[in-house]
Amino acid sequence: MTAPTTLFEKIWRQHRIVERDDGQALLWIDRHLCHEGSFHAFDKLARSGRKVRRPDLTFAIADHYVPTRDRAAGARDPEIATMIRLLGENAAANRVRLFGLDDPDQGIVHVVAPELGLTQPGATLVCGDSHTSTHGAFGALAFGIGASEVAHVLATQSLWQKRPRTLRIAVDGRLGAHVTAKDLILAVIARIGADGAAGHVVEYAGEAVRALSMEARMTVCNMTIEAGGRAGMIAPDDTTLNWLHGRRYAPKGADWDAAVADWRGLASDPEAAFDREVALDAAGIAPTVTWGTSPEHALPVTATVPDPSNEPDSGRRAALEAALSYMELTPGTPLVGIAVDQVFIGSCTNARLDDLRAAAAVLKDRRAAVPVMVVPGSSAVKRAAEVEGLDRVFRDAGAEWLESGCSMCAATNGDMVAPGKRCASTTNRNFRGRQGPGSRTHLMSPAMAAAAAVTGRITDVRELA
Ligand SMILES: CC(C)[C@H](C(=O)O)[C@@H](O)C(=O)O
Numbered sequence: 225m226t227a228p229t230t231l232f233e234k235i236w237r238q239h240r241i242v243e244r245d246d247g248q249a250l251l252w253i254d255r256h257l258c259h260e261g262s263f264h265a266f267d268k269l270a271r272s273g274r275k276v277r278r279p280d281l282t283f284a285i286a287d288h289y290v291p292t293r294d295r296a297a298g299a300r301d302p303e304i305a306t307m308i309r310l311l312g313e314n315a316a317a318n319r320v321r322l323f324g325l326d327d328p329d330q331g332i333v334h335v336v337a338p339e340l341g342l343t344q345p346g347a348t349l350v351c352g353d354s355h356t357s358t359h360g361a362f363g364a365l366a367f368g369i370g371a372s373e374v375a376h377v378l379a380t381q382s383l384w385q386k387r388p389r390t391l392r393i394a395v396d397g398r399l400g401a402h403v404t405a406k407d408l409i410l411a412v413i414a415r416i417g418a419d420g421a422a423g424h425v426v427e428y429a430g431e432a433v434r435a436l437s438m439e440a441r442m443t444v445c446n447m448t449i450e451a452g453g454r455a456g457m458i459a460p461d462d463t464t465l466n467w468l469h470g471r472r473y474a475p476k477g478a479d480w481d482a483a484v485a486d487w488r489g490l491a492s493d494p495e496a497a498f499d500r501e502v503a504l505d506a507a508g509i510a511p512t513v514t515w516g517t518s519p520e521h522a523l524p525v526t527a528t529v530p531d532p533s534n535e536p537d538s539g540r541r542a543a544l545e546a547a548l549s550y551m552e553l554t555p556g557t558p559l560v561g562i563a564v565d566q567v568f569i570g571s572c573t574n575a576r577l578d579d580l581r582a583a584a585a586v587l588k589d590r591r592a593a594v595p596v597m598v599v600p601g602s603s604a605v606k607r608a609a610e611v612e613g614l615d616r617v618f619r620d621a622g623a624e625w626l627e628s629g630c631s632m633c634a635a636t637n638g639d640m641v642a643p644g645k646r647c648a649s650t651t652n653r654n655f656r657g658r659q660g661p662g663s664r665t666h667l668m669s670p671a672m673a674a675a676a677a678v679t680g681r682i683t684d685v686r687e688l689a
């Protein structure tokens with residue numbers, strides 16, 4: 225009898241080329257995704273006279289710098305245009321498949337790779353981007369890496385990694401009406417803290433997680449990094465296999481059957497031990513929004529802005545005070561009713577088809593009271609949404625329907641929230657200045673962001689008449 229093992233351990237062992245006594249292992253990497261930020265690594269590779277070792281396992285996708293308006297004109301800002309051009313040049317020089325600005329499959333790397341079937345159960349997948357944790361939703365071991373690691377993977381298709389610890393987060397019971405994966409993960413982060421999963425690979429389990437769609441699972445795994453986690457993962461099941469079947473890069477025919485036979489074994493054994501376990505009750509989770517400048521500053525929308533004077537630890541008290549002052553909020557103010565200047569529906573967290581459907585369901589036959597940008601997660605999501613008429617719903621509500629990319633999530637392409645303005649956003653980070661210098665961000669689900677659009681205030685979508 226072999227000892228019971230976790231899903232993480234199974235993938236780790238299958239990819240380990242060597243493991244040293246200090247816990248560092250050299251891992252084989254099945255998929256490497258690159259966006260515009262990878263130019264440093266390509267430079268390093270070129271300077272050492274090397275080429276990409278496995279161009280067939282490397283994919284380049286333009287997302288952070290792409291314009292969301294008037295795309296045919298390209299990026300106007302020369303520095304931004306250079307970033308997009310460099311990705312294309314580096315991909316071409318290394319015979320790497322590029323999904324560039326004009327590609328019908330362009331989109332945010334963490335939306336596009338799953339859509340194309342590049343993300344597969346049991347695989348190791350890396351990208352020079354922290355939200356690579358998204359891909360763990362398929363039962364892959366997927367994590368973000370730094371620039372020198374990107375260069376290492378480009379050159380060798382392998383990577384040294386320190387063995388992480390394991391944390392299982394079990395969410396049992398059922399989520400209530402209008403309570404989504406975004407609320408679930410914000411509630412998790414509020415509970416364990418922005419560094420609560422540091423050094424750990426998180427496996428999400430439990431009835432509420434099993435009930436989530438693939439899109440929703442990606443939302444959960446995406447934000448694992450906001451709890452400091454190395455990676456997030458969910459064991460593959462019928463939901464995963466049904467979603468993946470028939471996608472462009474998914475195995476076909478007999479290869480599919482063989483892959484499925486392997487993937488069916490990818491679950492933590494019932495007796496497998498985790499370094500830590502956390503349990504939550506889904507029924508206790510309300511629509512959740514952030515009030516501060518860290519994703520852990522999240523509360524049920526029915527709550528009030530916290531009072532730092534209740535915090536006994538002086539360091540933490542000062543941090544809360546600073547967050548409130550940046551956000552220009554007063555302790556005790558109900559979250560419901562806080563006026564927002566604009567709404568952003570987009571990002572690798574919440575701009576898949578399901579997310580756009582949820583936002584459109586709220587905006588249907590209503591008008592937005594504030595400016596709203598809707599940026600689909602990929603060009604394919606955009607087309608699919610248009611087939612369903614979601615673009616009409618958004619436009620009729622007065623929202624802008626734009627081209628896919630990271631856009632106002634990190635404001636790298638120039639789409640920004642103006643200083644001092646408050647944005648209800650479906651993104652994953654509410655750091656100071658994240659959506660532009662001086663911007664104020666409230667994270668929430670697509671349905672909640674749509675509700676905020678309708679009233680111009682933070683609104684409990686369950687109460688929207
Ligand atoms: C630019 C990129 C490296 C960065 C990340 O690592 O996540 C970005 O995608 C973000 O969301 O902040």
Ligand code: SF4
Pocket residue numbers: 287288332334353355571572573629630633634651652
């Ligand atoms: S959408 Fe936002 S979080 Fe996702 S990769 Fe782009 S900038 Fe990062």
